[in-house]
Amino acid sequence: MKSENISLPEDSEISSDKRPYVSQAVIKRLPRYFRYLRELIAEGTMRISSGELSARMHVTASQIRQDLNCFGGFGQQGYGYNVHYLYAKICEILGVSAGFKAVIIGAGNLGRALAGHTMFAKRGVDVIAMFDVNEQLIGSYIGDIPVLSMDELENYCRTHPVDIAVFTMPKEAATQVAEQLTSTPVKGIWNFTAKELDLREQGKVVESVHMGDSLMTLCYELCRMQETIRDDAEEEIK
Amino acid sequence: MKSENISLPEDSEISSDKRPYVSQAVIKRLPRYFRYLRELIAEGTMRISSGELSARMHVTASQIRQDLNCFGGFGQQGYGYNVHYLYAKICEILGVSAGFKAVIIGAGNLGRALAGHTMFAKRGVDVIAMFDVNEQLIGSYIGDIPVLSMDELENYCRTHPVDIAVFTMPKEAATQVAEQLTSTPVKGIWNFTAKELDLREQGKVVESVHMGDSLMTLCYELCRMQETIRDDAEEEIK
DNA sequence: TAGATTGTTAATCGATTAACAATC
């Protein structure tokens, strides 16, 4: 940063520069960069150009450079990008080293599938507890994660540094649980229920995994495919 | 449709009209319409205008009309949309009545979570079998879905009308299983593994649920939120 | 008929791609 004697303009520059608008389109692509960079590291690749990466990821080199430059100049002209450095930067942007703590609400199959997944650890998220209404499960452990009673949820979240609540309980409970979390430090909901939640007013972020929507997109594509086959067959007859 | 005596121009019109380009952006929104229409039906609402629906869904009325008109004029001037009719049309577009059959590959927690879900039935997809390598599970039932040996997968898919394979097994197996499916009638892969699959050359559609990406998006938002809080605090000090 | 609301065209906005000067 250039040092100037007049500090006022620089100060105001920082606060406006610090939060440049990054479009949702770019944000949604960041995790994909994260995955590919991990792959490159696993392969032992030290450096990569936007051109090489674009070939691998099936996107344009231009887009890669454009995306990365939303957050700063991570590359070097004539050289490309240092894989380790770029990965570190992406991790920083995505909060991998932020030490976020999560609880899973619902210890059914889905909750257990997530609890047993390496996904959280890979992304620096620490799952510290699970909650369920099932008396049979309360007190047990899934891996090394304790299953606690739903009755304790609110109190637990108030007395522990929980950042994220993962919603894997039946969707009927979603609204009520969301309410219980209003006065806790939980700031993010990772929602697997079909219920659409809007907690912006409570100052919480909701990220939903709409599995049903994904399935329907697949079905749509299958329909189009069948149409194409049928049309081609008709074309044949002609 | 207006009837004309000269039929040739009409014929060519149909084949070019039948597959109008529908953007990915529109396609990704269709399942959301599906969900809101189900909600309206459950509430007993018979008719809705694009304006009312837009308020509910937090999108513009213009977008709703634009989206729906990609597939045809489902509304009526001065009236709006008949909820049941529109729902039927959306179902048709999304293949809800196409009778797609699916198999789930991997009877672990995730596979079982999906098997027990109402999601498939609601979308007209019939899960007819599950597959696993675990001898303990083979021969058992999850709900009314039989768990079969992975060894039988290829043969089963060849002798049954399977449209969709759901990938819930460890990601290490993804490529190999995809290969096993090449010569089967399976045309769609619903992929829950972190492995990126491109099976366009084999004429298959892949729809992936990248849960890890979703989690990272949430973490990104949490980071931004914390930044804002910190910045506001600094602002306070000044 | 008058009012409402669609279907559709035109205007705007944003995101992607191309191009190239800067620079390692």
Added chain:
DNA sequence: TAGATTGTTAATCGATTAACAATC
């Protein structure tokens, strides 16, 4: 220095919104 590749600006492309004529 010459070659390579970034960072960034400008051009293009596509998606969203606005507007309104058509029409129920």
